[in-house]
Amino acid sequence: MINDEAPTALPVRDEAQSVRASVVGRIFIGLLILAFAGVTGLFAPLLVMASDSCNEGDARMICSAGAQQIVGGLPVAAAFVAALLAVVGMGSRSAAGWGCLVAAPCVLVVSWVVSLGIAGA
Template identity: 60%
Template sequence: MNNDQAPAVLPPLDGPRHGMGAVLGRLVVGLLLLVGAGLTAVIVPLFVMASDNCFEGDARPICSTGGQQTVAFLPVAAAVTAAVLTVIGIGSRRTAGVVCLLAAPCVLALAWLVSLGIAGA
């Protein structure tokens, strides 16, 4: 085959193509996740104030020391974890990057659910 002849069928691509749209999408999703992580770290620990109406012998989870510490520290740890996962997800074009971007909101949602479960029970 010489250079004047084009192949009848194009060869398959070796892998997924990552264009500007994919990069922009990862950046937008990443920035939204980082904002969510920041809000989680700032707002959710305030749920510990649900223990203000606790009295002696109250059996609610938020009235225990462990419950209060969980509500105060779990969201901060989850926010840091989600931020690290997000940065890894933004920087990686491999499957691990997508998995990290999908795991970050799950970590944040879990922190919200656990904290609301303890504070609201």
């Protein structure tokens, strides 16, 4: 006995689910931030070499030991924090993930501005 009123089977789709543009964009932006963090962590501490021309009694800010420690350590710490923010931003699908991706380059830019300000003053 054949039941003509039986529901038909749903068609099988062979299409793979496409990657959303926001995921690709978030990963691309995160990788750019990681590259910027790497450049900051490697090269910004070299601004300490601005103190090479310091003489005894020099009043420039870079000539103090505290300022040299800030110029040497701040970019490394900022690069580490920015890399963490970038990884969290790439992995999160919420609005907080985008917030991390926006905050990371801001941290890096602030470290560059402060370091260049001290080294150039």
